[in-house]
Amino acid sequence: MMNDRVKPGRRGANHPKERELTAPVDHARLQAAVREILVALGEDPDREGLRETPARVARMYEEMFSGLRKDPAEPLQKTFTEKYDEMVLVKDIRFESLCEHHLLPFYGKAHVAYLPNGKIVGLSKLARVVEIISRRPQVQERMTEELADLLMKELDARGVGVVIEASHTCMAIRGIRKANAICTTSAMRGGFKEHPATRSEFMALIHGRWR
Numbered sequence: 001m002m003n004d005r006v007k008p009g010r011r012g013a014n015h016p017k018e019r020e021l022t023a024p025v026d027h028a029r030l031q032a033a034v035r036e037i038l039v040a041l042g043e044d045p046d047r048e049g050l051r052e053t054p055a056r057v058a059r060m061y062e063e064m065f066s067g068l069r070k071d072p073a074e075p076l077q078k079t080f081t082e083k084y085d086e087m088v089l090v091k092d093i094r095f096e097s098l099c100e101h102h103l104l105p106f107y108g109k110a111h112v113a114y115l116p117n118g119k120i121v122g123l124s125k126l127a128r129v130v131e132i133i134s135r136r137p138q139v140q141e142r143m144t145e146e147l148a149d150l151l152m153k154e155l156d157a158r159g160v161g162v163v164i165e166a167s168h169t170c171m172a173i174r175g176i177r178k179a180n181a182i183c184t185t186s187a188m189r190g191g192f193k194e195h196p197a198t199r200s201e202f203m204a205l206i207h208g209r210w211r
């Protein structure tokens with residue numbers, strides 16, 4: 001169903017990061033779909049409180065899924081030549097995403113580190129990449145790997161470490177209702193995978209035990 005508005009991207013696969021969206025969000029279709037949900041539930045979509053809901057929800061989805069129409073590699077194109085070759089870490093990057101299984105929010109913090117290979121990128125760009133990748137229908141595990149692979153490739157880094165800690169509302173408010181559960185995922189590449197000391201330094205820095 002979704003594929004009628006999606007063209008295969010230059011890498012030609014079905015994985016979200018490998019597709020390129022060309023068409024804008026179809027607002028009329030989104031609104032009709034939300035109205036249909038209300039009708040299916042037995043609600044009256046024309047009562048006062050619900051009248052504007054389809055339009056509001058359509059705008060909300062456009063915002064929450066804005067990353068589908070952005071290239072997460074783009075913020076990483078401007079780099080600076082620098083001899084610095086120690087770990088660069090940005091921790092506690094806040095993000096909000098929607099799980100692709102329930103379209104319910106999951107949100108938390110991403111910690112991103114890399115070992116430069118002669119070039120560095122502005123620190124705010126790392127947060128920008130997290131934002132683009134999170135504003136898509138996601139699963140936390142894939143988001144973690146996408147971040148790691150993208151940084152590895154675009155920065156030509158000697159290593160990348162990504163840890164994401166998130167709360168999933170689909171676990172908190174429905175199903176097993178584990179309200180306080182935090183899900184942690186990690187992806188290590190290059191030096192972070194090969195050298196336990198690098199990985200330990202990264203984990204210590206994230207958890208604030210490195211003074």
Ligand SMILES: [Zn+2]
Binds near residue numbers: 099101103168170171
């Ligand atoms: Zn879910």
